Amino acid sequence: MNTSLTEESPALTSAREQNTSEIVAKNIYKSYGAGPFAKEVVSDCSFTIESNKLTVMIGPSGCGKSTLIQLIAGFEATDSGEITLNGSPITDPGKDRLVLFQESALFPWMTTYDNIMYGPRARGEDTKDAADQAEFLLNKVGLDAFRDKYPQQLSGGMQRRAELARAMINKPEVMILDEPFRGLDNMSKELMWEYYAGLYEEDRNTNFFVTTDIDEAIFLADRLLIMTNLPTSTRSVIEIDIPRPRTIEEVVNSARANEIKKEVMTLLHEEAMKSFSGGSKAAADFLDAYSKRAD
Amino acid sequence: MSLKKFADKIFSRAALRGIVAIVIFLIIWEIGARSEQLFGYRFPFLGLVPPPSDVLVSWAGLIGDPSYWQSWYMSFLRVFGGFIAAMLIGIPLGLFMAVNKTFYGMYFPTFEILRPIPPLAWVPASIIFWPTQELSIAFVTFLGAFYTIVINVLGGARSINKQFLQAAQSMGASQWDIFRRIVLPATLPSIVVGSAVGMGITWEVVVAAEMISGGGSSGGGAGGGLGFFIWSSYVGGSYEQIIVGMISIGIAGYLSSELLRQAGGLLTPWLKTR
Ligand SMILES: Nc1ncnc2c1ncn2[C@@H]1O[C@H](COP(=O)(O)OP(=O)(O)O)[C@@H](O)[C@H]1O
Numbered sequence: 001m002n003t004s005l006t007e008e009s010p011a012l013t014s015a016r017e018q019n020t021s022e023i024v025a026k027n028i029y030k031s032y033g034a035g036p037f038a039k040e041v042v043s044d045c046s047f048t049i050e051s052n053k054l055t056v057m058i059g060p061s062g063c064g065k066s067t068l069i070q071l072i073a074g075f076e077a078t079d080s081g082e083i084t085l086n087g088s089p090i091t092d093p094g095k096d097r098l099v100l101f102q103e104s105a106l107f108p109w110m111t112t113y114d115n116i117m118y119g120p121r122a123r124g125e126d127t128k129d130a131a132d133q134a135e136f137l138l139n140k141v142g143l144d145a146f147r148d149k150y151p152q153q154l155s156g157g158m159q160r161r162a163e164l165a166r167a168m169i170n171k172p173e174v175m176i177l178d179e180p181f182r183g184l185d186n187m188s189k190e191l192m193w194e195y196y197a198g199l200y201e202e203d204r205n206t207n208f209f210v211t212t213d214i215d216e217a218i219f220l221a222d223r224l225l226i227m228t229n230l231p232t233s234t235r236s237v238i239e240i241d242i243p244r245p246r247t248i249e250e251v252v253n254s255a256r257a258n259e260i261k262k263e264v265m266t267l268l269h270e271e272a273m274k275s276f277s278g279g280s281k282a283a284a285d286f287l288d289a290y291s292k293r294a295d
Numbered sequence: 296m297s298l299k300k301f302a303d304k305i306f307s308r309a310a311l312r313g314i315v316a317i318v319i320f321l322i323i324w325e326i327g328a329r330s331e332q333l334f335g336y337r338f339p340f341l342g343l344v345p346p347p348s349d350v351l352v353s354w355a356g357l358i359g360d361p362s363y364w365q366s367w368y369m370s371f372l373r374v375f376g377g378f379i380a381a382m383l384i385g386i387p388l389g390l391f392m393a394v395n396k397t398f399y400g401m402y403f404p405t406f407e408i409l410r411p412i413p414p415l416a417w418v419p420a421s422i423i424f425w426p427t428q429e430l431s432i433a434f435v436t437f438l439g440a441f442y443t444i445v446i447n448v449l450g451g452a453r454s455i456n457k458q459f460l461q462a463a464q465s466m467g468a469s470q471w472d473i474f475r476r477i478v479l480p481a482t483l484p485s486i487v488v489g490s491a492v493g494m495g496i497t498w499e500v501v502v503a504a505e506m507i508s509g510g511g512s513s514g515g516g517a518g519g520g521l522g523f524f525i526w527s528s529y530v531g532g533s534y535e536q537i538i539v540g541m542i543s544i545g546i547a548g549y550l551s552s553e554l555l556r557q558a559g560g561l562l563t564p565w566l567k568t569r
């Protein structure tokens with residue numbers, strides 16, 4: 001998986017640049033709708049996405065994780081509370097925080113290469129340097145042979161890698177990923193875990209990764225944020241002290257990983273039980289899904 | 296290589312089937328049309344229609360007649376004149392309504408009240424309003440394509456995946472860049488579909504308008520277009536020519552649609568990869 005990096009091109013060194021960026025959310029609230037129809041999605045939620053760590057957020061489906069990403073990315077504003085990037089409040093979207101959405105957002109009318117070059121071109125930086133970066137990234141994500149293909153012609157895993165490259169060329173300070181590997185088959189999913197972890201370990205920039213998959217969360221995370229059910233807030237934080245780089249096999253057989261997994265499952269189970277007593281259908285489904293994985 | 300051969304085979308088979316079907320159709324038509332001579336009994340419907348051989352003879356006589364080609368030319372001119380005007384006004388209007396809420400709120404209700412009025416209902420009014428017959432036909436033709444194009448463009452531009460816009464925005468794209476490189480290409484497939492449907496309606500409208508208005512400014516005859524050609528053949532009692540006119544319109548409509556399909560395919564190459 002690791003591309004051999006022998007020659008040091010300028011593109012390569014800049015891709016390895018490291019920056020320190022921390023995102024802090026403090027007592028944030030967010031509702032959709034107004035008046036009697038208002039639906040509270042985020043309630044008194046605080047957490048830190050620490051600099052140069054891979055923070056994974058796990059929570060039941062529908063608890064408000066994508067909503068939190070909309071807030072962090074600056075596409076929507078909080079009702080109250082504050083989210084800051086390196087101390088300054090987030091008000092707008094920006095290329096310092098790039099999001100990989102749940103569904104592929106590659107532009108269908110652009111080839112892989114044009115998709116990757118979108119950011120630099122949109123900012124009027126269609127330079128030799130940007131083109132070199134694109135070449136480097138195409139190679140890195142293994143899509144050199146697919147540079148002139150449209151997204152529709154790529155497999156699900158390739159699309160996700162193309163999207164990673166499209167984000168990485170903008171050298172974001174924080175990379176935000178919303179369940180990026182959902183819908184991939186198990187085989188590609190595990191390959192993508194190792195692949196993505198490899199990319200992260202190369203530069204160790206701040207990454208924020210959202211998932212509902214416990215195995216994915218434990219394999220990837222430096223820090224794990226466990227969220228409550230809707231309206232969401234941070235339930236607890238676990239440091240995943242398994243050394244890097246990790247292999248799937250190691251993690252599967254690791255006693256420490258299994259210990260963490262039990263702990264996470266207990267917490268998520270409690271969350272589900274809470275809203276289960278409230279009679280929520282979503283909670284029942286959730287409970288069902290997680291109790292299967294516990295075996 | 297073998298895959299291509301296989302495709303060729305299917306294609307030629309399909310083409311062959313088409314030709315066989317047309318030949319059988321022509322034979323049945325010929326026999327039906329000559330049923331009175333052949334069997335002493337006139338088949339219902341087909342017995343009243345001139346046989347294809349007579350139609351061909353009549354057509355052969357028209358091939359060298361400049362006024363027949365003038366009819367083609369006039370109808371094409373009206374169709375494309377109205378159609379291009381509808382695109383030039385309809386596409387920007389649809390896009391603008393999609394991106395500007397205020398304009399949408401102001402204009403869309405009017406649009407929705409005018410839209411259900413069939414273009415042909417505009418014929419008398421447009422003959423009164425426009426100074427020349429030619430302009431009134433052009434206007435009605437324009438209306439035929441206009442509403443369809445606007446509705447398709449508007450629908451296409453409004454249903455853009457929100458995450459395309461968010462992705463572009465967070466990569467630092469300006470509003471203009473987002474419009475040009477996201478909104479426009481995302482709407483292109485709807486523009487192509489709207490245009491293809493609009494083109495079909497344009498031919499329907501132009502033929503009817505030519506019949507009703509008596510063939511435009513030249514007062515019929517050579518400047519009348521294919522619709523008027525059919526009408527005058529009917530008035531003149533030449534049933535073969537009626538059918539020549541009908542088939543001519545079929546061919547003209549097909550050629551126009553094919554032209555649009557080709558242009559549409561060139562504009563949206565990513566759709567072909569599906
Ligand atoms: N734009 C919106 N308007 C109204 N409700 C929304 C909106 N976005 C999300 N929601 C609601 O907020 C809740 C959380 O959604 P989401 O953040 O997508 O959850 P998750 O990503 O954890 O699955 C859901 O009940 C959803 O219906």
Ligand SMILES: [Mg+2]
Pocket residue numbers: 062065066067102178179
């Ligand atoms: Mg989500």
